[in-house]
Amino acid sequence: EDKVVQSPLSLVVHEGDTVTLNCSYEVTNFRSLLWYKQEKKAPTFLFMLTSSGIEKKSGRLSSILDKKELFSILNITATQTGDSAIYLCAPGSSNTGKLIFGQGTTLQVKP
Amino acid sequence: NAGVMQNPRHLVRRRGQEARLRCSPMKGHSHVYWYRQLPEEGLKFMVYLQKENIIDESGMPKERFSAEFPKEGPSILRIQQVVRGDSAAYFCASSLAGSNPYEQYFGPGTRLTVT
Numbered sequence: 001e002d003k004v005v006q007s008p009l010s011l012v013v014h015e016g017d018t019v020t021l022n023c024s025y026e027v028t029n030f031r032s033l034l035w036y037k038q039e040k041k042a043p044t045f046l047f048m049l050t051s052s053g054i055e056k057k058s059g060r061l062s063s064i065l066d067k068k069e070l071f072s073i074l075n076i077t078a079t080q081t082g083d084s085a086i087y088l089c090a091p092g093s094s095n096t097g098k099l100i101f102g103q104g105t106t107l108q109v110k111p
Numbered sequence: 112n113a114g115v116m117q118n119p120r121h122l123v124r125r126r127g128q129e130a131r132l133r134c135s136p137m138k139g140h141s142h143v144y145w146y147r148q149l150p151e152e153g154l155k156f157m158v159y160l161q162k163e164n165i166i167d168e169s170g171m172p173k174e175r176f177s178a179e180f181p182k183e184g185p186s187i188l189r190i191q192q193v194v195r196g197d198s199a200a201y202f203c204a205s206s207l208a209g210s211n212p213y214e215q216y217f218g219p220g221t222r223l224t225v226t
Contacts, residue, residue: 032213042115042202042217043154050211088154096167097144097212101154 002027006089006102014110017079021105023089024071033065033072034099036088043088046074079109113138115205115218116185123224130190130197132221136205143186144215145178148200160186161208193225 003026013019025033032050036043047056049065049072056063060079065072076083086106090099116135124130136143145157159167160180171178175193180186190197200222204215 032211034213034215036217042219045214045216048211048214090154092213094167095212096159097142097206097215098156098159098167098169099144099146099154099213099215100156101146103153 002091002093002100004089004091004100004102006087006105008105009103010106010108012108012110013079015080017109018075018077019079019107021074021076021087021089021107022071023073023091023102025089025091025100025102026070027091027093027100029094030067031092031095033089033091035063035072035074036090038086038088038104039084046087076107079107081109081111083107084109115140115203115216117201117203117218117221119221120219121222121224123226124193125226126194127192130193130223132188132190132201132203132223133185134188134203134205134218135185136203137207137216139207140205140216141208142206142212143180144204144206145186145188146202146204148202148220150199154202157188159212190223193223195225198223198225 007022035046047063052067086104089102146154156170158178175191200220202220204217
């Protein structure tokens with residue numbers, strides 16, 4: 001059965017801190033892994049990772065995939081209160097675009 | 112607004128009624144995915160559709176749920192004879208034909224409440 005585990009489940013930090021969010025997965029026919037940010041609405045696309053070891057960056061966020069060890073991390077540097085959200089990891093399973101979502105990491109950034 | 116559109120945003124139904132949820136994909140996208148998020152749970156895949164075709168419905172409950180994506184118009188997720196356990200947020204996502212199908216962009220969701 002496909003499985004996605006994110007850790008930690010929740011995290012409270014102060015502005016300026018750096019955080020690392022973890023995602024381990026076991027899915028059949030893995031193709032790509034996606035990270036989303038979810039506030040009180042739609043999950044917002046952050047990254048799609050397909051190749052191992054290649055870091056993707058967008059501003060203060062970065063992410064990397066390890067297909068051998070079956071995990072991915074999402075880093076956020078110099079956190080801001082606007083980074084407070086649930087971060088979702090979702091590897092793709094099969095060839096049909098099916099995303100398997102983890103339970104999410106709830107990040108709270110305090111001023 | 113070029114993003115994924117869903118309506119209604121909130122829907123209240125009594126037990127036994129029908130619920131119809133609509134999704135218009137991003138401009139230029141022809142692949143639609145429906146996910147359900149039950150309270151305190153993660154998003155769960157339900158169905159993947161292309162125009163006039165259901166590609167993967169492995170996550171759809173066997174009874175009362177159906178989905179379509181006609182040649183013209185939005186995709187529809189239909190729930191017949193709703194029960195309290197159907198109360199959830201239903202998200203639609205879309206992707207571009209010919210690209211990586213996992214690069215999906217989500218709509219704001221429809222929050223269904225069954226009373």
